[in-house]
Amino acid sequence: MNSLAESGKRYTVMLVDDEENILNSLRRVLRGQPYDLLLATNGTQALGLFELHRIDLIISDARMPGMDGPTLLSEVYHRDPDCMNILLTGYADVSMITKAINEGHIFRYISKPWNDEELVITLHQALEFQAVRRDRDALLKLANEQNNKLRDLNDGLERRVAARTSELQQTADMLDLAYDELRRNYVTSTEVFSLLINQRLPRLRQTNQRVIEVVRAYCAASALSDTDTRDLTMAAALYNIGKLGWSDVMLAGCADLLLRTETEAFKTYPGKSEALLMALEPLHDAMHIIRHHQEHWDGRGFPDRLSGQSIPLGARVLKLAVDFVELQCGLVLERYLTRDEVFVYLRQHKSTYYDPALIEFFIQVCTCHLPESLLDPSVKVLDVRRLKPGMVLDRNLSASNGLLLLNEGKILTALLIEKLTAFEAVDGGRFSVFIRAAEVQ
Missing domain, CATH: 3.90.105 (Molybdopterin biosynthesis moea protein, domain 2)
Known part of the structure; x- marks a missing residue:
């Protein structure tokens, strides 16, 4: 009871009875309660007032001429299910009460004569129940509205995320393309730079472009990945960059002679080549191939005396390609070898200089995929x-x-x-x- 008074809200209650004394009695009982009372003596008058006012609760007599109480409350329920209905009856008519419950959805029925305190408590309970139900419905409505807004926000967010993801994917694809283009440009740049290296070499000693062609043919035939092919190609273009500090006499000399007369200078050129390229990140893998391309399968090469499988695969392939070209250019022995003589030389030194598992495939590549005029047309x-x-x-x-x-x-x-x-x-x-x-x- 106190909760309704404390809320400060007033409720509109309609009393319906065909007997004036009953209406007066009800009005007297409810005096001082937070209710605005409306009075009606029949069902038709009650419905007329119902159309003009927002009514929170109706107390209706069960038996009235014309329209009885259950019929009135049934009509009220269909017009406003939120209105609380109480049936007031002086007879224990089960069928009428059942109709009131089923069709009028009454909150409770009260027998005449009533207990004033019980009546007031019943009204309070009905209106508190109504308040709770309205709060629940308001919360559900608010929750639904917020859920709808959240769903719209989520849908919008998903669309924005999808759009942003697509934009980022496009950007990433563009960056990948740009990076691939940069890597290709690095390959091209290294090949151009290799031509500059050749400017210090006699025509017959200009090996870089020829080594590149051998490496490319090998990579294509062995189905190496684009990355491995790119790294190996750049290594082929720059493998002898560490020789730029040599004298013209040393540049034109053969390895067999230099290893007897200029051993220290000759054995340091792979390491110097690596050091010159160290600051260029895209050449990081290529420079390790260059560093180890003079290692021997038996561990007697340089600069680190690696052996067998510890020598990077790219370095083992580059060693074959470099020697295949340089043997025919007089840069390894003190005489020129023909292609067939080079093949004999490679087979003779498998398991000492070269990876024995690569020899026959390499020779097949050189025989089937390289022109006779490779060295000099x-x-x-x-x-x-x-x-x-x-x-x-x-x-x-x-x-x-x-x-x-x-x-x-x-x-x-x-x-x-x-x-x-x-x-x-x-x-x-x-x-x-x-x-x-x-x-x-």
Whole structure:
């Protein structure tokens, strides 16, 4: 009872009875309560007042002429389910009470004559129940509204997140493309730089581009990843950058001779190459390949004397490619080797210089995927029987024992060709003679 008074809210209560004395009695009982009272003597009048006012609770007599109480309360319920209904009856009519409960959804029924205190308590309970129900409905409505707003916010957030994610993915894709382009540009830049290295080398000693071609052919045939191919290609372009501090005489010399006369300088060039590239992050993996490309399978190479599988795979491949090219350019031994002689050399030194598991596949790549003119398209390799007077020797010609027979640039005559034929028969082998292509008809 106190809770309604403390709330400070007033309620509108309608009293319906066809007897004036009953209405007066009810009004007297409810005097002093926080109610605004409306009075009606029949159902029709009650419905008329119901249309004009927002009514919180109705107390209706059960038996009235015309429209009885259960019918009135049923109509009220259909118009406003929130209105609290109490049936006032002087007869224990079960069917009428049942109708009031089922159709009028009454909160309670009170028998005549009533107890004043019980009546007041019943009204308070009904209105408190109504207040709780209204608060619950208001909270549910607020919760639904907030849930709808939250759902809209979530939907909007998801759309924004999806849009942002798509934007970030596009940005990431663009960055990946830019990074790939940067890596490709690094490869191109290293190849351009390798051409600068070649400016200090004689024409026949310009090996970098040729090593790159060998490496590319190997990578394609072995299906190495794009990253490994890129790293190995950059290593091939810059493997000898550490030689830039050498004198022209050393640059033109062969490894076999330099290892006897300039051992310290020769063995430090892979490490110097690595040091020159250390500040360039995209070359990080390539520089380790360069550092170890002169390691030997048996552990007797340099600079770190690595052996077997401890040598990076890229370095083992680069070692084969470099020697394949440099052996034919006179940069390893004191004589030039033909391609077939290089293949023999590689097989002879497997398990000492080279990874034995790579040799045959490497030779197959060189045989099937590289042109005969790889080293220099302006040079042809002929046997002695195909030589003709007037041809110009492009490289020094040596016997199998290393004896120099003819110097580079020598113009062949019929007499020289005849002597070469005779010497070849005595030597027991076949000479491969490098002739300038312009002279070959």
